[in-house]
Structure formats: structure tokens, C-alpha cells
Amino acid sequence: xxxxxxxxxxxxxLGLCGVLFVAVVISLRLGAYPVSxxxxxxxxxxxxxxxxxxxPPDFQSIILNIRLPRILLGILVGxxxxxxxxxxxxxxxxxxxxxxxLGVSSGAAxxxxxxxxxxxHTPGLIQAAAFAGAVATxxxxxxxxxxxxxxxxxxxxxxGIVTASFLSAAIMFLMTTLSGRDLRGMAFWLMGDLSSxxxxxxxxxxxxxxxxxxxxxxxxxxxNLILTGEQEAHHLGVNVHRVKLVVYxxxxxxxxxxxxxxxxxxxxxxxxxxxxxxxxxxxxxVLIPASAIGGAILIVVADTLARxxxxxxxxPVGAMTAIAGAPVFIYLMRRRVR
Amino acid sequence: xxxxxxxxxxxxxxxxxxxxxxTPRVKVEQASYAYAATGKSAPKxxxxxxSFEARQREIVAILGPNASGKSTLLTLLAGLAKPLSGRVExxxxxVSKLDIRARAQRIALVQQESxxxxxxxxxxxxxxxxxxxxxxxxxxSEEDCxxxxxALSQVGADALRDRWMDELSGGEKxxxxxxxxxxxxxxxLLLDEPTQHLDIGxxxxxxxxxxxxxxxxxxxxxxxxxxxxxxxxxxxRIILLHKGKCLRVGTPAxxxxxxxxxEVFEAPLEVEMRPNGRPRVILxxxx
Numbered sequence: 367x368x369x370x371x372x373x374x375x376x377x378x379x380l381g382l383c384g385v386l387f388v389a390v391v392i393s394l395r396l397g398a399y400p401v402s403x404x405x406x407x408x409x410x411x412x413x414x415x416x417x418x419x420x421x422p423p424d425f426q427s428i429i430l431n432i433r434l435p436r437i438l439l440g441i442l443v444g445x446x447x448x449x450x451x452x453x454x455x456x457x458x459x460x461x462x463x464x465x466x467x468l469g470v471s472s473g474a475a476x477x478x479x480x481x482x483x484x485x486x487h488t489p490g491l492i493q494a495a496a497f498a499g500a501v502a503t504x505x506x507x508x509x510x511x512x513x514x515x516x517x518x519x520x521x522x523x524x525x526g527i528v529t530a531s532f533l534s535a536a537i538m539f540l541m542t543t544l545s546g547r548d549l550r551g552m553a554f555w556l557m558g559d560l561s562s563x564x565x566x567x568x569x570x571x572x573x574x575x576x577x578x579x580x581x582x583x584x585x586x587x588x589x590n591l592i593l594t595g596e597q598e599a600h601h602l603g604v605n606v607h608r609v610k611l612v613v614y615x616x617x618x619x620x621x622x623x624x625x626x627x628x629x630x631x632x633x634x635x636x637x638x639x640x641x642x643x644x645x646x647x648x649x650x651x652v653l654i655p656a657s658a659i660g661g662a663i664l665i666v667v668a669d670t671l672a673r674x675x676x677x678x679x680x681x682p683v684g685a686m687t688a689i690a691g692a693p694v695f696i697y698l699m700r701r702r703v704r
Numbered sequence: 705x706x707x708x709x710x711x712x713x714x715x716x717x718x719x720x721x722x723x724x725x726x727t728p729r730v731k732v733e734q735a736s737y738a739y740a741a742t743g744k745s746a747p748k749x750x751x752x753x754x755s756f757e758a759r760q761r762e763i764v765a766i767l768g769p770n771a772s773g774k775s776t777l778l779t780l781l782a783g784l785a786k787p788l789s790g791r792v793e794x795x796x797x798x799v800s801k802l803d804i805r806a807r808a809q810r811i812a813l814v815q816q817e818s819x820x821x822x823x824x825x826x827x828x829x830x831x832x833x834x835x836x837x838x839x840x841x842x843x844x845s846e847e848d849c850x851x852x853x854x855a856l857s858q859v860g861a862d863a864l865r866d867r868w869m870d871e872l873s874g875g876e877k878x879x880x881x882x883x884x885x886x887x888x889x890x891x892x893l894l895l896d897e898p899t900q901h902l903d904i905g906x907x908x909x910x911x912x913x914x915x916x917x918x919x920x921x922x923x924x925x926x927x928x929x930x931x932x933x934x935x936x937x938x939x940x941r942i943i944l945l946h947k948g949k950c951l952r953v954g955t956p957a958x959x960x961x962x963x964x965x966x967e968v969f970e971a972p973l974e975v976e977m978r979p980n981g982r983p984r985v986i987l988x989x990x991x
Contacts, residue, residue: 369831369844459821587841591832593821601782601815602888603808603836648822651843 382659393670441662446620448661451635453617456589465621466632469530473503474625497622558631558684578616586650631684633691728757734790754950765935768945808836812885833887855886875906911938
């Protein structure tokens with residue numbers, strides 16, 4: 367009997383942070399203008415200690431102004447989507463739940479587009495609208511997925527797929543009829559993209575990310591019990607309603623946050639928690655932080671590939687995650703059917 | 705095939721019919737409940753006022769046909785619903801007023817296990833029983849591991865601790881579920897049809913184990929069951945329900961009357977008294 371300890375959680379997260387650091391350095395190195403690892407390390411060091419005059423202008427522009435913000439955005443989006451995926455899987459007691467599969471990403475995207483149409487330059491409105499879109503969609507999918515008063519796994523997935531399809535059609539309709547406005551491309555909202563032209567205030571987005579991931583983490587012992595059944599969890603002393611509300615709101619915030627800055631990047635929330643489960647077990651006390659870091663690694667790697675495999679053309683990062691995620695989804699679905 | 709209870713073989717440990725200490729651990733006074741589809745609609749099901757007591761070391765069986773109110777009564781005892789009238793007390797405290805975690809420290813409810821979403825080892829499952837004894841976000845202490853290990857030993861499932869839950873047989877799984885309930889260290893164990901998916905050997909083994917737990921570890925055990933003969937063999941007290949009414953409370957010998965059981969279960973039943981003072985129910989014309 368070797369129960370999970372805080373030390374083990376810390377060591378797992380530390381190891382994953384090491385992998386993330388390597389992925390970040392590789393991502394900073396690769397691109398149309400290759401930069402050596404030594405130059406990257408020196409530039410990052412000088413930037414950290416504010417010795418700006420020691421950084422060559424080329425490196426300042428390529429590393430600090432172009433590649434690093436994109437990587438930081440990728441880390442934010444990856445961590446948000448994979449934590450939301452882990453949250454939705456426990457909340458809906460469905461291993462195939464993911465913000466993209468359930469249509470929550472499309473709902474957030476539609477909310478964001480509507481906010482851009484109605485009030486394009488209101489600060490924070492796009493994130494708030496994306497959150498509202500995510501909440502409305504997961505609520506609709508939750509109720510559509512019920513059969514005979516019980517949440518049915520297959521019905522829930524079908525409800526998610528149909529909702530996602532409907533919302534994607536609505537996005538396409540808006541994009542087509544409102545062309546010319548500052549709405550970004552259709553590929554951004556449907557496939558996801560990290561080449562954000564707008565200067566985003568990453569500080570506030572990271573603040574929201576930490577609060578939402580932290581909120582879900584505080585419920586991780588409860589989620590372990592909810593995974594064995596809501597009634598059983600209630601009998602064991604879990605306030606199931608409170609936990610569900612926290613995870614529901616926090617997962618919707620995370621989805622809204624990710625979609626508002628990167629569009630709909632699919633399968634991250636499905637892929638990462640499952641890989642983490644295979645590696646470190648199903649315990650949510652390690653799954654939540656490890657999924658957050660794992661999601662960051664996946665997006666950094668996927669975006670690096672999206673930038674470089676067919677350079678100088680860039681692929682949407684969502685295409686890369688879908689290539690990896692769709693086969694995993696089919697594998698998990700078939701294993702479940704058996 | 706006749707069961708050991710039907711053949712008259714001794715099953716339970718030779719304990720007196722009322723073996724409990726005198727202070728009631730569970731006290732139900734005129735407790736009633738009503739289910740309604742909505743707050744304003746007429747009740748769909750009503751459980752009439754029920755009164756009984758259960759002491760430590762006692763096994764109390766709740767009997768009755770389907771839709772007689774057995775599970776509703778168990779819900780009231782578990783504190784999952786507040787009685788419409790009357791009181792349900794455990795160790796002198798009204799159950800519905802207990803905080804959810806305090807309740808889980810005193811009362812363990814064993815129901816049929818839901819399908820696990822992700823695979824879990826037996827020891828991980830049993831450790832979940834320690835949840836009410838710590839903070840919400842918690843890591844298990846050495847004491848928790850010790851308690852979980854003891855719980856596994858109490859149900860004779862030490863050898864199963866590293867097995868996966870979904871690899872266990874019905875009987876093994878039932879023992880592990882019971883171990884998780886014991887890891888809660890409750891004073892009251894409630895079991896909802898624990899023998900439902902077990903073969904006769906598994907049923908007898910489980911009830912023997914419950915008898916031993918009640919006798920040696922001073923648990924008060926309330927079991928909802930359809931097994932009339934096993935209930936007669938292992939229980940100290942029987943609560944007989946019918947159409948939402950508590951018809952009788954007493955020792956098996958007091959409750960098992962031919963006409964009463966025949967009327968309640970709508971079947972031609974015979975009751976005969978065995979040499980150990982416990983009744984046995986036989987279907988008329990079955991021999």
C-alpha cells in the first residue's frame with residue numbers, strides 16, 4: 367500500500383517542468399531564423415536580469431518579441447484546455463469528455479465572435495463572452511445528454527457532437543456574413559491558432575489560469591471519490607453539489623480563456639489527461655497539476671511542428687492536435703465499447 | 705437446491721437473540737417520509753410513522769416486498785433525507801442535523817457499487833473510506849493506511865489489496881466494499897441488499913462476517929434484504945414493512961407468523977421453528 371504523497375506529486379511536476387523547459391528551448395531555437403541554444407539561454411538570462419543592452423536587436427525581436435510570447439500563450443492554452451478536460455471528465459463521469467468534443471470550445475468561440483461583433487474594443491469582454499458561451503454550451507449538453515433523469519455516456523457524447531456541429535455552422539455563418547470586420551479568420555475559430563496579432567496582457571490571463579486550476583485542484587480529493595459514483599461520494603462526506611459547481615465554473619473559465627486567445631484547439635483536454643493517467647495513475651491530486659504541465663508541453667510541441675513542418679507556410683495548431691487526438695479518441699471509444 | 709438455513713444446519717454464531725447493550729445506538733421515533741414528483745404535487749409514496757431501536761452488537765434486518773419502503777427507511781437512517789415527522793437519532797444526535805462529514809464518520813452506507821470510470825486498486829478503493837476523517841484536500845497518513853489495512857483484514861481481504869477492482873468476483877467485491885465502509889470507522893453500518901448478486905455461499909459468508917463484526921467490533925448493523933431465512937438466522941431484530949407501513953418490529957420469532965408473512969409477501973408460506981429458536985420460512989407445497 368503506497369498512497370500518493372505530496373513529495374511524489376512535486377517530483378512528477380518537477381520532472382514535467384524539466385520536459386517543458388526543453389520543449390520551450392527547442393521551440394525558441396526552431397524557425398525561419400535559427401538561433402543557437404547558447405544564444406537563447408544568454409538572451410533569456412539577460413532579459414531576466416534586465417540587461418537589455420546586452421541582447422542583440424535581432425534576438426530581442428525574434429526570441430523575446432515573436433517566439434517567446436507565442437510559447438507563453440501556448441503554455442497558457444495547453445494548461446487551460448487539459449485541466450478543463452480532466453475537470454469535465456470527472457464532472458460528467460465520461461472519459462471521452464473534452465471541451466472540443468463536447469462543443470464547449472465552439473460555444474466559447476461563438477460567444478467571443480458575438481462580443482467582437484457587438485463591442486469589438488471593450489477590454490475583457492471577449493474573455494467574458496467566451497466564458498458565457500462555454501457555460502451555456504456545457505449546460506445545454508449536460509441536459510441534452512440526460513436520459514431518464516440519468517447522465518447517459520453515449521447520449522452525452524452525441525449531444526456534444528451535434529452541439530459542436532451546430533455551433534460551428536453558426537460560426538461559419540457569422541464569419542461569412544460579417545466578412546470585412548475585424549474577426550480574424552475562420553480557421554482561427556474552428557481549428558485554433560497561436561499567432562495572435564493583438565498584444566495580449568498575458569499577466570492577467572495567467573492570473574485567471576492559476577485561480578481556475580487552483581480551484582479545481584482544491585477539489586481533487588473529492589473528484590477521486592466522485593469518479594467512483596456521486597452517491598457513494600456523498601455517503602463518504604463529499605459535498606457533491608459544491609464540488610460540481612466549482613469544477614463546472616472553473617472548467618468553463620479555462621475553456622473560455624483558451625478559446626478567446628487561440629480559437630478552438632481540439633483534443634488537448636482528451637489526450638493529455640489520458641496520457642497522464644497511463645503514466646502516473648488516475649489520482650486527481652497528481653492528474654490536475656501534471657495535466658496542466660503536460661498540456662503546456664503538448665501545445666508547445668504541436669505549435670513548433672505547426673510552424674516548421676511545411677515552413678514557410680504555417681498550419682493551424684489545432685490541425686496538429688487533431689492529428690494526434692482523433693486516433694486516441696477512436697481508440698478510447700472502441701476500448702470502452704468492448 | 706436448499707440453502708443451509710433451510711436444511712437446518714447451524715450458520716450463525718450461538719448468540720442470544722437480543723445480544724446488544726442496553727443503550728440504544730439507533731433510535732427512530734415516529735419517523736415518516738413522503739416522496740412527491742414536485743413540491744406541490746401529491747406524494748407518490750409515503751412511509752408511515754416507524755419506531756424502533758437498535759443497540760450496539762445488534763443486526764437488524766429490514767424486510768418487506770418491493771415498494772414497501774425499505775430503501776426509504778434506509779435513506780432516513782443514513783441522514784440522506786429529513787423525516788417529515790418524528791426523529792432519527794444515532795448515538796443521541798439527530799442524524800439529519802449532522803454535518804455531511806460528521807455523518808460519514810458515524811454512519812457507513814453500503815450500496816451496490818457503481819461502475820468505476822477508471823481502474824482502481826483494492827487498497828486505493830478502501831483508503832477512500834478514510835476521506836471523512838481529514839481535510840477536504842488531503843494525502844493519506846500512516847494512520848489512514850493502518851485503518852484501511854485493518855478494514856481489509858476484518859473482511860478477510862488482505863490478499864486482494866493489490867488486485868484491480870474490476871478483476872474481483874462478486875463476493876470479493878462485496879467484501880472490499882464492506883472494507884471501505886469499515887475504514888470509515890462508523891458506529892452504524894447500513895447495507896442495502898448486500899447479498900443481491902451473490903451465490904448462496906457468498907450470502908452466508910457475508911452474513912457470517914457481519915455477525916462477527918457486530919459481535920466482536922460492536923457495530924450496529926441494519927440490512928435491507930429479501931432473504932427471509934438468512935435474515936431469521938442472522939438477525940437479532942426484524943423490521944417488517946408493507947406498503948409504506950411498519951407492520952411489526954421484534955425478534956425473528958415474534959415477527960415470522962405464517963398469516964402475516966403470507967399476507968405481506970402475497971405467497972403461501974409456512975413458518976416452522978427450529979431447535980435454535982429461530983424460525984424458518986418454507987413455500988407451502990414445496991415438500
